[in-house]
Amino acid sequence: MSTRWKIIKGFPATSQDDYQLNLISFLKFAAKVYPEQEVVSRNLDGSLYRSNYAYTYRRVQQLANGLESIGVKAGDRVGVMEWNTHRFCELYFAVSGIGAVLLEVNPRISADERTYVLQHSEASFLAVSETMLPLLEPSLPSLSGIKAMIILRDDSSKPLPSLPVPTYDYESLLEKQLPVYEWPMVDERSAAVACYTSGTTGKPKGVYQSHRALYLHTWAIAHAMRLTHDDVVLQLVPMFHAQGWGVFFAAPMVGAKLVFPGRYAVDNMKPIVDLILQEKVSATCGAPAVFMPMLECIRAMDPKPDLAGLRMISGATEPPLAMMKGYWDLGKAQVIHAYGATETAPLVTINHLKPSLKFLDDDAKWELKKKQGLPVMGLDVDILGPDGNLLPHDGKSVGEIIIRGPWITGSYYNDPRSQDAFTEDGYWRSGDAGTIDEYGYLKITDRFKDLIKSGGEWISSVDLENAIMAHPAVLEATVIGIPHPKWEERPLALVILRKDYEGKVTKEDILDFIRPKFAKWQLPDEVLFVNEIPKTSVGKFAKRVARDLYKDFYTKESKA
């Protein structure tokens, strides 16, 4: 890794440069300076667990002793499969605090993929929600290296499931331990967490984030979210996905109240909306796949709740304008677009309005809010042209977004695919196509593989689907490029209508609505009204799956 760039030495400093950046610092700080600040977690039965940072730290120290008591050692990989609860948070701090690695086990990927992740990482301990055990069971026979399992559940009184390795109840394990633990200082370049990429082609790839990387990332996310101790932070992004954007690290770092939603599902967001209102949540991260049904839920409420001051950082796909406006009009909540990936820890850009752009009129401001936003301090974010040169920041030159910096992965763990994923200068190649404008705003035009090649020209599937989603009748929409006998590829739109509009909207209605924004040849040849659009485990549209499902659509049609 040290050959990526030359490092020169200057004059020696007298600073405590050997003081290591360790994640446990965040919680130690919160326990010392904000002991009374609340930590709230929603149990499986919907009731609330109420705690604070002093008590959380006490439990994390018990957990560290507990982990040691069952044989977990520095360097071990500890797989965790759990909802967004305080226990997951405690595991993050205790596992990394003793020098071990918390492996994020995604419950939404296939059993085969999960087996691969657990084998590839050589996980030797597992902490699993009792409710997720059925998902894990197909993998267990292939995992010879597991030494013990910890079962996560609200009710410790029930008998433990019968498993082929020593099994412990989480709460009982903690109960026996002293609430004092002498944390080692862990080399900051040691891995604190491991997350495997999801939703990509081929096997998942291992990203092993160091303490240093996540410590620095936490400053960046805290600043991007404008967090202070006056905030109430909701951990909405699944914590098995890029550490849930590190929100549960950032909250103790600034002394903010921290709320865990527990188990929730996008088809019933009412409990989450209630939680937001009851606990006075002021900041959260999520994705349109969650924010959209949440908005539908708020729309149905009477009277409309007051969400003033709520900042919702929206990752994954571009947030539809209708959704952003919906939150603003309904409850004065602000949706703020951000961009990142597992490989980037994840924060890369955040869309705040620059002071020099305050003069823009409202429409232009809304348009701007759809961009991915401004790079955060500390990263090199650039656009790589087809000739291998960096492209100008003119808002027009489209190239591959490449990123480098202290919290970007420099390789995939034990994976030959690392070779193609980085430039010679050490930039990670995102696979996203985009532009940076003269004000510094990044705009992802598409995934390279989601661009539609029609008759030698490119069509942005993202632009099309965002335009369609602005139609009041449309609940969700995606656009894919599928093989076409004449034009190589042509766009196909898949649309889910809102309940009230089903059967009342036609293909032509949709096309008429978006016609003013596109050239004729860019419009989808067909608009299919469907009940479901395939999604990835993190709520993005699974375009690869959709393309596969509909791959013969235009070729068959033409034959017919």
Next chain:
Amino acid sequence: MSTRWKIIKGFPATSQDDYQLNLISFLKFAAKVYPEQEVVSRNLDGSLYRSNYAYTYRRVQQLANGLESIGVKAGDRVGVMEWNTHRFCELYFAVSGIGAVLLEVNPRISADERTYVLQHSEASFLAVSETMLPLLEPSLPSLSGIKAMIILRDDSSKPLPSLPVPTYDYESLLEKQLPVYEWPMVDERSAAVACYTSGTTGKPKGVYQSHRALYLHTWAIAHAMRLTHDDVVLQLVPMFHAQGWGVFFAAPMVGAKLVFPGRYAVDNMKPIVDLILQEKVSATCGAPAVFMPMLECIRAMDPKPDLAGLRMISGATEPPLAMMKGYWDLGKAQVIHAYGATETAPLVTINHLKPSLKFLDDDAKWELKKKQGLPVMGLDVDILGPDGNLLPHDGKSVGEIIIRGPWITGSYYNDPRSQDAFTEDGYWRSGDAGTIDEYGYLKITDRFKDLIKSGGEWISSVDLENAIMAHPAVLEATVIGIPHPKWEERPLALVILRKDYEGKVTKEDILDFIRPKFAKWQLPDEVLFVNEIPKTSVGKFAKRVARDLYKDFYTKESKA
């Protein structure tokens, strides 16, 4: 240094942990993402120099080339003696950016001390304001290692002063250079700046801050000041004093507008108040020694200016309540107390009101604001008892404040006094006595050496002087402990009255005013009305000097 604490290694990470934290990142970021954001600097004649981050970065690249052209190399110490200008800022970035060390040369210390600093650091280049040359001249004959000097001034057309080494005009040096520079990646443990402690007994001690230390400190100060790109930041603290609290690093880090006041003096704060109003300054750091005369200046204005939203971080001594209330009542400006030292880069604590204390009534909130505040995330801030154990955080147990962390100095450069300044665990011993309360707020009760030993009991000189300063007739006051034939030491108050009150207030008026707050034996034996109180170069009361001036006061008195 590595023996202070044991560091254990975990599992290797895949993060780009060799990407070094370098200060130039802040400016590169600002130039790329906030090129249009303003940088304003007040010239010596009071006119304003207007620039932005794009142009500043251009000049810093020219400066880097210029420095190399005159022979500056990585590791060299470059002494700078300058007012708070954009040029000082440019030097900070360019000198550290090429791997050299910016040595802060204090124009307010004695010529002997300055000679010591320049010799001890083995500075080989000097960049000096033309107006400060007379201060430097006594040192020059003793400095054989100086290879070249750069003269800083607004008007480059005048002939250069005749000096014994090659001499360059700053602006002319820049003019000749290309505005593009390929920055090396500097090992983050290399020194970026060197600052020598002032106002202490004995020779100044060298603190050589690494890139890493200041990079991390900048996140902390940006968060403590709640800075965002919507702010306008004024660099009021002298930039030769603990890097001026790093405000000029934090502003580009967050994309805030940056304002330099140039040369100013506490006896004429009107130009600075005008600058604040005209440029719409929203955040600054300073000390009561500056904020007090500034308040007097605002008091004299009619109509009173609107300062709403202005945060003034106040370091050094405890800000008098009257001053904090004055700013609030006059212009809704907020004075926020902070604590730090050269050895701590400097931020250690900041006084924000915790959400859990919002219930306090106004009086209690004002009392709380006088404390030094909450430790910032990342540092270990503790109280060392006389027996060598850490004391509880109960708001009562008084001990020495000790501090450890990534931006705390671990030794003094080439100085045997390092041995006594640190604990075995690597904490720096601040020499300040204080408490931490159950909410985490630090309160400095006194410098250990400023505590008054009277008949075996301790009296806090700080408590006495703050009580006296609350009297409406008092402009400034300090209390010192001086030798007493019977009680070992007894307090003596030195008081400067406001102009209108001169001759109208007596010793008994002052003592009556503070009597309710103290035991009888704690009251000063004498109150002297004086025209001046000795101050250190950074505006703190120079109690050592005052003690020396009045050392015979009680002993003579008793003899008489």
